Amino acid sequence: xxxxxxxxxxxxxxxxxxxxxxxxxxxxxxxxxxxxxxxxxxxxxxxxxxxxxxxxxxxxxxxxxxxxxxxxxxxxxxxxxxxxxxxxxxxxxxxxxxxxxxxxxxxxxxxxxxxxxxxxxxxxxxxxxxxxxxxxxxxxxxxxxxxxxxxxxxxxxxxxxxxxxxxxxxxxxxxxxxxxxxxxxxxxxxxxxxxxxxxxxxxxxxxxxxxxxxxxxxxxxxxxxxxxxxxxxxxxxxxxxxxxxxxxxxxxxxxxxxxxxxxxxxxxxxxxxxxxxxxxxxxxxxxxxxxxxxxxxxxxxxxxxxxxxxxxxxxxxxxxxxxxxxxxxxxxxxxxxxxxxxxxxxxxxxxxxxxxxxxxxxxxxxxxxxxxxxxxxxxxxxxxxxxxxxxxxxxxxxxxxxxxxxxxxxxx
Amino acid sequence: xxxxxxxxxxxxxxxxxxxxxxxxxxxxxxxxxxxxxxxxxxxxxxxxxxxxxxxxxxxxxxxxxxxxxxxxxxxxxxxxxxxxxxxxxxxxxxxxxxxxxxxxxxxxxxxxxxx
Numbered sequence: 001x002x003x004x005x006x007x008x009x010x011x012x013x014x015x016x017x018x019x020x021x022x023x024x025x026x027x028x029x030x031x032x033x034x035x036x037x038x039x040x041x042x043x044x045x046x047x048x049x050x051x052x053x054x055x056x057x058x059x060x061x062x063x064x065x066x067x068x069x070x071x072x073x074x075x076x077x078x079x080x081x082x083x084x085x086x087x088x089x090x091x092x093x094x095x096x097x098x099x100x101x102x103x104x105x106x107x108x109x110x111x112x113x114x115x116x117x118x119x120x121x122x123x124x125x126x127x128x129x130x131x132x133x134x135x136x137x138x139x140x141x142x143x144x145x146x147x148x149x150x151x152x153x154x155x156x157x158x159x160x161x162x163x164x165x166x167x168x169x170x171x172x173x174x175x176x177x178x179x180x181x182x183x184x185x186x187x188x189x190x191x192x193x194x195x196x197x198x199x200x201x202x203x204x205x206x207x208x209x210x211x212x213x214x215x216x217x218x219x220x221x222x223x224x225x226x227x228x229x230x231x232x233x234x235x236x237x238x239x240x241x242x243x244x245x246x247x248x249x250x251x252x253x254x255x256x257x258x259x260x261x262x263x264x265x266x267x268x269x270x271x272x273x274x275x276x277x278x279x280x281x282x283x284x285x286x287x288x289x290x291x292x293x294x295x296x297x298x299x300x301x302x303x304x305x306x307x308x309x310x311x312x313x314x315x316x317x318x319x320x321x322x323x324x325x326x327x328x329x330x331x332x333x334x335x336x337x338x339x340x341x342x343x344x345x346x347x348x349x350x351x352x353x354x355x356x357x358x359x360x361x362x363x364x365x366x367x368x369x370x371x372x373x374x375x376x377x378x379x380x381x382x383x384x385x386x387x388x389x390x391x392x393x394x395x396x397x398x399x400x401x402x403x404x405x406x407x408x409x410x411x412x
Numbered sequence: 413x414x415x416x417x418x419x420x421x422x423x424x425x426x427x428x429x430x431x432x433x434x435x436x437x438x439x440x441x442x443x444x445x446x447x448x449x450x451x452x453x454x455x456x457x458x459x460x461x462x463x464x465x466x467x468x469x470x471x472x473x474x475x476x477x478x479x480x481x482x483x484x485x486x487x488x489x490x491x492x493x494x495x496x497x498x499x500x501x502x503x504x505x506x507x508x509x510x511x512x513x514x515x516x517x518x519x520x521x522x523x524x525x526x527x
Contacts, residue, residue, distance in 0.1 A: 167522060
């Protein structure tokens with residue numbers, strides 16, 4: 001076994017897991033057996049590719065091996081009793097022999113819609129998507145969402161049981177239901193992205209693996225639903241936000257805010273792609289939440305510098321976003337943009353209106369934004385109190401370190 | 413095909429306060445639902461208000477404790493049900509959306525099968 005083979009298997013695991021699993025589920029009709037067969041196929045790839053070389057299309061190789069194992073299981077299973085009913089599938093007969101396997105259509109979409117079915121709890125949707133579509137282990141999913149492994153295992157098991165017992169179908173929803181169902185899918189992918197983009201707790205600002213998974217999922221959705229403007233908006237948002245990743249921390253791992261980031265390090269190709277996608281997403285009327293968020297990210301990405309940012313445009317976009325997505329966090333971001341469009345006093349006034357918002361009471365960014373405006377207004381004693389409040393509420397060590405530095409600068 | 417129980421929950425006080433016209437509209441809604449889904453509805457009934465409910469709990473030493481009222485007091489009480497046949501949850505949810513429930517909503521429960 002050599003390093004090339006190990007790398008190829010790891011790469012195929014990252015890229016192709018959902019594809020191989022989704023195709024195998026079509027044969028087994030249940031999630032657990034399919035997962036076993038796919039795990040087995042990856043294990044076999046390690047030895048087989050070492051002796052006979054890495055195949056040209058690893059995904060196809062893995063799919064064939066996993067489906068063959070699934071067919072063997074099916075033959076054995078006919079005599080065994082089953083614990084769970086089979087997944088509800090469209091009336092496509094399960095192939096009885098490997099030679100009859102139909103060309104692999106993209107079953108990933110079925111799998112994604114099943115994992116993100118609104119009858120499953122939101123946290124279960126995210127967990128199932130990461131586990132089944134992205135191939136993360138239960139331990140990895142547990143780490144990503146800061147719960148213990150037994151808790152996450154129970155959550156995944158419960159969700160799988162509900163899929164079987166309530167008969168959540170393994171299929172792409174009909175056209176009339178698609179908008180609502182796409183919304184659930186994009187929400188899940190966006191949550192994976194934001195969880196990765198600013199890790200809620202811990203030493204690293206970014207959980208790169210989660211960001212990569214989210215971008216990969218968005219790209220898969222884009223490939224499978226090329227005409228969907230909601231998906232275009234989501235991918236645009238991810239691409240345009242992530243373009244800042246290399247400049248969000250300095251060499252020492254310290255947080256660098258958008259005004260101080262080195263924009264010359266942003267990938268112009270990614271910006272161009274993101275802007276084209278955002279434009280496409282905005283073509284739908286009324287524009288969706290992700291289209292508007294992507295448009296805001298696009299304004300930032302296009303601005304040559306912080307000072308030259310079109311803040312009036314950003315405030316206008318937030319004014320459109322707020323009715324589509326009436327979240328206190330959006331209102332907070334709008335208030336911050338007002339502070340740059342019209343000055344810190346106007347920003348502070350906009351923030352004051354959010355002071356009684358219960359959902360923001362323990363949100364450190366509200367205190368941090370207020371501290372920043374107070375500092376710029378020269379109201380240093382109040383700024384100090386606000387920075388101290390923000391520090392109390394923040395658990396990300398990179399962000400805490402930034403707030404502490406700002407606090408120390410007030411005295412200097 | 414599978415069976416699902418559509419449990420109709422609603423605020424009884426709001427229903428009582430709604431008046432005769434609203435009540436007639438709800439009944440007409442159920443009649444229309446029944447007619448449109450004749451092939452899939454296996455059973456269905458409206459229940460008397462929870463004020464008429466009696467709960468029987470098992471006490472100590474094989475005795476029973478009888479209490480006045482529903483098993484659990486909730487703002488939205490069970491007021492009726494349909495037993496329907498559906499291929500999958502999506503079909504059952506489509507049916508549930510058609511059931512009149514102006515003062516509450518529908519809980520969809522798959523019927524468990526033993527084999």
